[in-house]
Amino acid sequence: MMIQAVLGNPHHPEYGVATIPxxxxxxxxxxxxxxxxxxxxxxxxxxxxxxxxxxxxxxVLKRMEMLTVNVEELNYLAKRLDSFDTGEAAQFQAMAHKLELFELKDLINLTFCCQQATVITDFSDLPAVGRDHYMNLHGGSAKTEELDALDGEETARMLIESGSGTITPYGVVYDNGMKLEQVYDGRFFPCYYYEPNAITVAVTSKAEPEDTEHITWLFxxxxQEEIGRALQRAGIADPADVRLRLEDTQLPDEVDVLLDMEQENLADLNVLAQAADALSSDDMKKLGAVVTLAKPQNAEQAKNLVENxxxxxxxxxxxxxxxxxxYMIQRSGHFDYDENLDxxxxxxxxxxQRMNEEDGLFTGRxxxxxxxxxxxxxxxDGSQSSHMEMGGMA
Structure with a gap:
């Protein structure tokens, strides 16, 4: 839990409050x-x-108290902040304080650019301050030889003596010319991978052009509540109005290529993702081979294969x-293999002999x-009446 908020109805305080993580x-x-x-x-x-x-x-978020906010924006901000390390947290808080930001839209946009700022919280290690400042000026990365050649202490002293710092409760912050870009437009959240997921889909309305920037990202x-709210936020009420684009998956390539996004629907894609989400990396490889053998035609059929x-x-x-x-004799576990008898x-x-008795295929995997x-x-097609034959591999 990154944030715990006590929320109420601004027009009906008598309704009470709800505490939401x-x-x-x-x-x-x-x-x-x-x-x-x-x-x-x-x-x-x-x-x-x-x-x-x-x-x-x-x-710094205490300044939001008594403001009226959108719950989806607050949830997205919490996800962004949950990924920050100690340095990014200081950058975010110091810049939010310096810029006097209150609105969620601005705070969300700040998470995408606050890394450009330099915040000094400890003046006792000026070489480290100088290295951090150099990194901030170069997009957060630098070659090892550049850092080795850098006079970190001198860089820090020049920064401090510039007099451009602003004292905040979170350290002395130097904005380094940072601009608050409108990455988030107030309606459509930028694509952000908060946690691992099986399938990432870009959803747009068919009423919009195919190259529209009004994209709703589903992970x-x-x-179902999350999907429904995401579509509501996108202004899509009719499922027939949904245009889907497969952005990324953790599924085998054999599954990716069979998914025709003009024919698939969100419900089938979601149950496929649910089924595949628990698979190990070895099971994913096995699934790729299974798909090559079985040749499913859509997400629903692929899901049934995952479950079997x-x-x-x-x-x-x-x-x-x-x-x-x-493989069978040495590694399957069905035999007491003796390497001396190899x-x-x-x-x-x-x-x-086995292959003559089974329905099998050599695949790339x-x-x-x-x-x-x-x-x-x-x-x-979803039949549940099949059973393993005796003697199958684990």
Whole structure:
């Protein structure tokens, strides 16, 4: 929890208040929205929540108390601040104080540029101050040889003697010519990866041109309340008005290429993301091979395959019968392999015998075989009647 805010209805204080954690955890979203709805506040677009009290490491946010804010903007700001290290936190707070920023739009935009400023909180280590200042002037990075050649102490002294610093409760801040750019326009949040996610989708309205900058970013999987509020904020009421673009995924390439975003819908993409979100890296590789074998046509069929990965045997890296047999005998765990007898194993012969008895395929990722009783088509269509055959690999 980065921020805890006590919110009330500015027009009906008698309704009481709700205490909401920010960023709002996914599993608490519905509950938090219910608390706000009971107070007749919490609109996805309007600023209708009066901040009665705010508690946070970012004490500069206390200036928001008694202001009326939008809950989605406050949630986005909390996500941005949650990623900051100690130095960025000092830069944000000092610049917010220097610029006397109160509005959430301005505070959000500050998170994208405050890193340009230099804040001195400790004057006892001037070489470190000088290095930090040099880094801030160069986009936060510099070559090792540049830093080695830098006279950090002299750089710091020149900065201090410039007299351009402003004393704040968070240190002496030098803005270095920073401009508060309008990265956030007040409606559409910039793309920001707060946490790992399976599928990232850019959502726009079909009423807008295809190259519109009015993009709503969805980081799937999301709970339905989050998706609904995001679309409401985008002004999209009719699902038929949604245009989808696949921006990024953690899924195998074999899944990415099958997704036709002109035919897919958010619901199917979200359940695919939910199913894939818990997969390990090894399971992701297996999924790529499974998709090559099964050839699903859409997100729903891919999701059904994700949920039935245990019906497939996978020998990663096996691209020939000999490699498949070697994997089975040496690494599958089904045999007590003795390396001293390696020359006596007929890896290829064993593999060919297995392959004659199973529905398998060599893929770019290795050998994959389906071990269920029902057809692959039934599995992809959502049949739950298939079972593992005895003797399948773990």
């Amino acid at each position: 920010f960023p709002i955890p996914h599993d608490q979203c519905a509950h938090c929205m219910e608390l706000l709805e009971a107070l007749e506040i919490g609109d996805a677009v309007k600023a209708d929540c009066q901040v009665q009290e705010i508690n946070s490491f970012y004490s 799937l999987p999301m709970v 990965l245990d019906l497939f045997d996978f020998a990663p890296g096996a691209h020939s019968p000999a490699e498949y047999g070697k 020359e006596f194993y007929d890896y290829e012969g064993y593999a060919l 290795g050998y994959i075989a389906y071990k269920g009783y029902t057809s692959l088509a039934e599995i992809m």
